[in-house]
Every structure is written in C-alpha cells, then in structure tokens.
Amino acid sequence: MAGREEVTPRRAPGPPQAGRDLTPPRLRPRDVLRVGAVGLRTRPLRAFLSALGIAIGIAAMIGVLGISSSSGAELDRQLSALGTNLLTVSSGQTLSGEEAKMPVEAEAMIERIGPVLSVSSVGQVQDAKVYRSEEIPEARTGGISAYAARLDLLDSVGATLRAGTWLNAATHAYPAVVLGSATAERLGVGAVGPDTQVLVGGRRFTVVGVLEPVALAVELDTAALVGWPVAEERLGFDGHPTVLYTRVDERHMDAVRDVLAGTGNPEAPNEVDVSRPSDALAAKQATDQAFTGLLLGVGAVALIVGGVGVANTMVISVLERRGEIGLRRSLGATRGQIRTQFLAESLLLSAIGGVGGVCVGAAVTVGYAAYEEWPSVIPAEATVGGLAATLVIGAVAGLYPAIRAARLSPTEALASP
Amino acid sequence: MIELSRVSKVYPGGVTALDDVSLEIRRGEMVAIAGPSGSGKSTMLNTIGTLDRPTSGTVRVDGHDVATLSDNRLSALRGTGIGFVFQQFHLAANVPALENVADGLLYSGLPRAERRRRARAALERVGLAHRMDHEPHELSGGERQRVAIARAVAGDPPLLLADEPTGALDSASGAGVMELLRELHASGTTVLIITHDPEIAGRLPRQVRMRDGRIVADHAGAA
Numbered sequence A: 001m002a003g004r005e006e007v008t009p010r011r012a013p014g015p016p017q018a019g020r021d022l023t024p025p026r027l028r029p030r031d032v033l034r035v036g037a038v039g040l041r042t043r044p045l046r047a048f049l050s051a052l053g054i055a056i057g058i059a060a061m062i063g064v065l066g067i068s069s070s071s072g073a074e075l076d077r078q079l080s081a082l083g084t085n086l087l088t089v090s091s092g093q094t095l096s097g098e099e100a101k102m103p104v105e106a107e108a109m110i111e112r113i114g115p116v117l118s119v120s121s122v123g124q125v126q127d128a129k130v131y132r133s134e135e136i137p138e139a140r141t142g143g144i145s146a147y148a149a150r151l152d153l154l155d156s157v158g159a160t161l162r163a164g165t166w167l168n169a170a171t172h173a174y175p176a177v178v179l180g181s182a183t184a185e186r187l188g189v190g191a192v193g194p195d196t197q198v199l200v201g202g203r204r205f206t207v208v209g210v211l212e213p214v215a216l217a218v219e220l221d222t223a224a225l226v227g228w229p230v231a232e233e234r235l236g237f238d239g240h241p242t243v244l245y246t247r248v249d250e251r252h253m254d255a256v257r258d259v260l261a262g263t264g265n266p267e268a269p270n271e272v273d274v275s276r277p278s279d280a281l282a283a284k285q286a287t288d289q290a291f292t293g294l295l296l297g298v299g300a301v302a303l304i305v306g307g308v309g310v311a312n313t314m315v316i317s318v319l320e321r322r323g324e325i326g327l328r329r330s331l332g333a334t335r336g337q338i339r340t341q342f343l344a345e346s347l348l349l350s351a352i353g354g355v356g357g358v359c360v361g362a363a364v365t366v367g368y369a370a371y372e373e374w375p376s377v378i379p380a381e382a383t384v385g386g387l388a389a390t391l392v393i394g395a396v397a398g399l400y401p402a403i404r405a406a407r408l409s410p411t412e413a414l415a416s417p
Numbered sequence B: 001m002i003e004l005s006r007v008s009k010v011y012p013g014g015v016t017a018l019d020d021v022s023l024e025i026r027r028g029e030m031v032a033i034a035g036p037s038g039s040g041k042s043t044m045l046n047t048i049g050t051l052d053r054p055t056s057g058t059v060r061v062d063g064h065d066v067a068t069l070s071d072n073r074l075s076a077l078r079g080t081g082i083g084f085v086f087q088q089f090h091l092a093a094n095v096p097a098l099e100n101v102a103d104g105l106l107y108s109g110l111p112r113a114e115r116r117r118r119a120r121a122a123l124e125r126v127g128l129a130h131r132m133d134h135e136p137h138e139l140s141g142g143e144r145q146r147v148a149i150a151r152a153v154a155g156d157p158p159l160l161l162a163d164e165p166t167g168a169l170d171s172a173s174g175a176g177v178m179e180l181l182r183e184l185h186a187s188g189t190t191v192l193i194i195t196h197d198p199e200i201a202g203r204l205p206r207q208v209r210m211r212d213g214r215i216v217a218d219h220a221g222a223a
C-alpha cells in the first residue's frame, strides 16, 4: 500500500476554491475492518462474551452434524466390511404364542438354494442357564443365553474375537465356551484361559474366547457359545437351529428372501422371521438422524440466542459511543460510513464467534470420533453453511443499531456525555 | 469564507437558539465568539460547521450554500474543509496520540501510511513530538487539547472551529492552547473560537458578542 500516493483535495494556497469536489472518498476495505474493530478492541470482554454466544450455537451445530456424519461414515465402513448380503432366518413364534422350532434339516435345505453362498447357525440350548460360578445368584446373570454354534459362524456374521480363540474341531466336543461381548462383561470375565471357567447348564465350561460386539447379529453379544456336539451330549440340546445366518449373492437377495421362510420351515413358513440385519443397522442410523435433527434444532436456537446477544451488544455499543459517532461525523464520516462501521463491528463479532464455533465443533467431532474409533467427518456444507448463517445473523443483528447510529444527528451525538 | 444571513435556529422544544443572525467572516480572520452561557454560541458554531442546519436563513461556507448540499456532501465538506476542536477533547481512550490524530484523517481517502505521516507532522506542529505514543490518560489536559487540535488540523483545513477549547483547562495550559491557535491563524487558517472568558476574547483580533441568540456586538479587539 505504501508508495501509492493518492491525489486528494489538499488546500491550495490562494483564492477560495468554491466548486471543491465534495464527493466523500470511500473507506478502503482494510479501514472498514480497522474501524469496525474499534469496539472490539476497547471492550474485549464484552466482544468475547457476545462472540461466545454465537460460537456455542455454531459449535453445537457443527458438532452434531460432524458426529452424525462420522457415525454415518462408520456405518458405511462397517457395512462394507461386514457386507450387506446377510439374511437371518429366526424361528419365530407359533400362532399360539409358543417358541416355534425350525426343523433340524433347515440348514441343509437352505444350503441347496442356488444363490445362497453359505449358511451357518446357532441353536439355543433351552434351560441352560449361564453363571459365573456356583456362588453367584441366578438373578445376576439374566439375559444370557447358551447357544450351540456351528464352527463357520464367525465368517458368516462377520464377528471378530476380542480375546482368545474361536471353537474348533478339537474344542467343539469339549466343555469350551466363547462369550459374547456383553456376556463377558456381565459375568465379569476379563482374561481368557484354562483357569477361567463359567457354569453353563450346571456344568463348568472353560472360556476359550470373547467376541467383539457383532453388529449384524446382536443376539450373539449376550450369548455363551458352545460347540454343537458338546451341547447335544452334555446339555441336552435338541439340535434344532434357532437362527440361520445366510450369505446370499447380492443380485438375488430379494428372490432368496422370498423363499427362505418356506425353505427353512416348509411346515410352518409363517412362524419364521427373515430379516436383513444391515437394513436394521441402517434403520437405526435413520432414527439417530431424527435425533440429530432435534439436536440441530437446539443448536439453531442457541445460535439465534447468540444473535440476540450480538444485537444487544451492538445497541449498547451505539448508545455508549454517541460521542465517538458525533466526532466521526465532524471529521467527515458520512451516514453510510457510520452505518458501515457498526455493521462491520457486528459482522466481525459474529464472524469471530462463527470461526471459533467451527473450530470447537470440529475439535469436538474429531475428539469424539477418535474416542469411538470412528473415521471423523466434518461436513463441508455444515461448515460453509454455519459460517454463512453467522454472517447473516451478524448482519441482521447489526442492521438496526447501525441504522440508529447513522441517523444520530451530529450535534446531539457530540452533546451526549 | 463564512456568510450567515438572517439565520435562525429553533430547537424542537421551542427554544430560539439563534435569532435572525447575520455574520460574515473572511478568509484568514481570527474571531472570538463570546457571550453568556446559553446565548447560542455553540449553536452558531455547529451551524457554521454544517453539523446542524438552520431553521431559516442561509449559511454559506467556503462558497457552498449549505442548504443545497446533501448530507454526504456536507460530510465531505467537514472532512476536507473544517477542523473541529471541542471542550471535552473527544479523544479515543487507550489509543496513542499518533493514532488518535491519524484516525482523524480516516475519511480523507488517504492511505494509512500517509495518514500516519501527516499525523506525525501535525503532532510536531503542536509541539507534541515527544508524546506521539502516549495515550490520553498519560497526557495533561493541555496536551490532550493539543492532540485534539493536531487531529483537527492534520488534514490542513482552511477553517478551524473551536468550542471553548480552554474551558476544561487551567489558565496556564489554556494560554498555551490559545498561543497554538494563534500560530495556526498566523499560518493562514481561518479560526473561530468560542469562549465565555472576556479576557481571552479581548485578545483576539475580532470579537463577536452574543446574547439570547442575537449578535449584540461585533468589533475589532485590542490586539
């Protein structure tokens, strides 16, 4: 900027210069910023507090959107890792309300459907209660079910082990058990090893593994999984599968879905429930989205309250600075330049709040996503939209005070204390 | 330079602050406006300074009929043609003298570096070269008024209007300020000074006395 000397109407010595050009020069953008920041510099605490109001609103909205997007990204990641081609066939209830049973051959019959890639299953062991030890009262371990599990279960449902090993050809005939994640928590099982035993159906089983939560088969989280043979031999398991996990060629999902119930239980297809767990996951995400909408509304209200705070600050600022306004008018400021000054101040206030809010919201998102081990996503639309909303709020909040400031008569402004 | 002809100002409350005042002030004059409190001195100065418009009559400043100028043009006229000095200084708190003076040129269209350069020159002119970086609370009353005068003359306006510039000062600093205003006059600026101190008024080349919104006397001073 230096060196760019402008030709300005300086007083030439000599005769009066009637006809002097009386067009007020425009303020440069940097000077608008400078003069708009005067109020922020003289009252930093007040500026900080009113910017804080905006920041809270923006941070809330960015945080909510960021966390929701991150959780959506996590879902997408999960679904692409787990696959969306799992169909679950569960024995439902009979018309009279009893537990229905699928035939023992159900698994083999489903396997014969062309587009079915694989089938695995678990069968609930009726009346086999699961306890940590003989001393723990029954009531404390409610909700845990013992299941006989096929050896290929993990691949079918996309489950992974948190600790230990899965059942194998050697252990599935012996009293070995793999606990679901919630089961392990409820029973207080931390380590896995020969010394860790739990009671299943009154017999001691050695805990050989603990599962991570299974997104596509949540019933396994509260399960205690034992081998199919040992369940039949020692726990009186009847061999009927309770849930069949079917991986299907994606292109034929609908066709397979239509025939699964009839194939799984030809005698009573209406007693069988067929579901696609990835749909349920997505549906849960959709419910979360509704909640996100609610939180977003709360954030928007906070933002509006922040805007009211800025308006309040601006009204007070104009009242307090009437002397300054009068002085500036005497120094040659036009009404428009006074209006610009206070609008700029209001915009600066809310922009500072907006930028701060975006930073805090982004930090909250990144922190929360890191804590949940999600990929963190801060939607660009939210950031841009948030900043745009900030500027609109700043303009709206500042407009009325700025107009009032500009309308002040210079003499009255100068006369006020 | 200034021409008031049959100017009246009636405030909304019904107070007639100026009552059919006619006055001519030529380029390069130095005029004291004296009179008791409430006699309309400030009203007249504000009217001359285009901060306020008269209820009736014509005001010509620097060749312009004020009534014909839009608010924007009046602002430009004030910005380039008129410097104001007030009794209460109107300096920005916690802002160094140099910035206070440079801020006075904000509406001149000059780039910041040039504004600061001229502010420095103006402060040197009023004898405050050693106080550039001092904030108002670090300055004496007389020094503050000098900063305000520097701000008023930094843009080199042909007309300087001072409303009781020594009103808030002790007599020694007041005399210093008057001396400074006399120097500015000597260098070619037209200067109008409101004072209710007859002694100060008496030492100026021309004195206009007011009472109840009218000019009751207008004569050359002892000086």
Ligand SMILES: Nc1ncnc2c1ncn2[C@@H]1O[C@H](COP(=O)(O)OP(=O)(O)O)[C@@H](O)[C@H]1O
Pocket: A412, B011, B012, B013, B015, B016, B017, B035, B036, B037, B038, B039, B040, B041, B042, B043, B044
């Ligand atoms: N804004 C105003 N509204 C109403 N009356 C005013 C206003 N300003 C000044 N007056 C009145 O006009 C008269 C002249 O005031 P002023 O010009 O300030 O006198 P001075 O400067 O000589 O003391 C006084 O009676 C004062 O009360």
Ligand SMILES: [Mg+2]
Pocket: B041, B042, B043, B163
């Ligand atoms: Mg007065």
